[in-house]
């Protein structure tokens with residue numbers, strides 16, 4: 057290029073100057089030796105300036121890129137927050153509308169004292185923490201993808217047969233309405249929160265659906281009328297399900313209605329109530345199983361779920377005399393069911409599961425494949441009483457295959473000892489209270505590490521007779537008692553002084 061002759065215009069081949077790099081290259085190759093040093097110097101300066109400009113443009117581009125990434129991130133976050141917010145408000149609307157309508161259909165014949173329970177109430181209270189954390193914890197405070205669980209009746213003292221008949225009748229009229237609204241324009245479909253009710257299906261478990269080895273938690277649902285309402289979102293076509301159970305199942309053999317303290321609340325027309333208070337006040341649950349609303353808030357803050365299941369009782373059931381193997385399997389399967397279905401709370405922000413009672417000895421293997429089944433980590437491991445560890449897959453495998461075993465015993469596959477789960481202590485942290493100090497504490501502190509001078513004397517009266525006389529005299533001079541029926545105390549917490557400087561009466 058540096059041989060271009062500028063004298064002949066027609067033969068001049070104009071270089072491409074589309075970029076700064078082109079310009080730099082052009083100038084560099086044209087900074088001919090023929091130029092004088094001033095001109096050369098100027099061209100060098102222009103090249104330098106162009107190079108610097110180029111660098112600045114690069115930095116700017118990089119900045120724009122980071123900003124764009126950041127903006128996209130913020131947009132994703134705010135979209136997520138908006139979606140979660142909408143999921144919550146939709147649930148509020150759907151729940152209140154449905155429940156109000158159910159009440160109108162059932163009352164005054166039946167008073168619906170149930171409400172919405174399950175994870176949603178927990179998520180409502182997780183929400184402020186999730187917001188404070190930019191929804192960074194997966195699943196925390198986020199109800200998307202979870203259905204809404206309604207239980208219409210908590211008080212199961214009523215005549216269940218006629219109530220169940222009424223419940224089924226009401227559900228069937230919903231079913232009929234949905235069908236009619238789909239075929240006739242004269243019938244308005246049921247739409248709540250821009251979601252249209254498209255299906256009402258019967259999901260009631262009957263005895264024939266149940267195997268002996270099914271977990272207790274499934275068995276308690278047998279014959280409780282159970283319907284699912286499916287709503288389709290008119291905007292994005294997503295399906296939202298509402299689970300409607302006619303009444304609360306009865307708790308059985310160590311199996312409670314709520315698995316964790318964070319899942320024990322129910323929301324209805326009166327507000328938020330504990331599923332447990334009723335049972336507690338009727339004294340059918342132990343005081344140690346009682347959790348108040350402050351515990352609930354604390355647990356959410358600490359991302360700690362306190363397990364309410366009484367594993368001692370559950371496992372004691374497996375040791376009952378004369379129990380058939382398949383019945384035993386049912387109880388063990390309950391624990392397997394618990395780990396697979398209930399401990400899912402560990403997937404939605406909770407990092408710790410504790411218990412005021414004993415806890416099953418479980419761990420999560422995050423590193424190795426299961427040696428027996430070859431399954432990849434992570435998976436649960438259960439420690440048996442003999443301290444052999446089994447993966448949950450292996451645990452279930454043994455229970456399932458033992459159905460074909462002729463003996464009634466279930467054994468550890470490694471040491472052949474009786475199959476039993478180890479229980480350990482995993483207590484929640486003790487609540488800390490203020491320790492209020494008063495004057496006494498200072499005086500006591502000053503009296504620490506000192507002692508009274510010893511006095512030498514021989515005793516004329518026995519201790520017994522001395523005490524007796526003391527009690528007689530004290531009786532006479534007893535001061536009036538205060539409202540708590542306690543003697544008024546002085547600052548140093550001694551009984552009132554009689555005379556100068558002496559406490560009570562002393563015989564010396």
Ligand SMILES: [Zn+2]
Pocket residue numbers: 440442443444468469470471472473
């Ligand atoms: Zn063993």
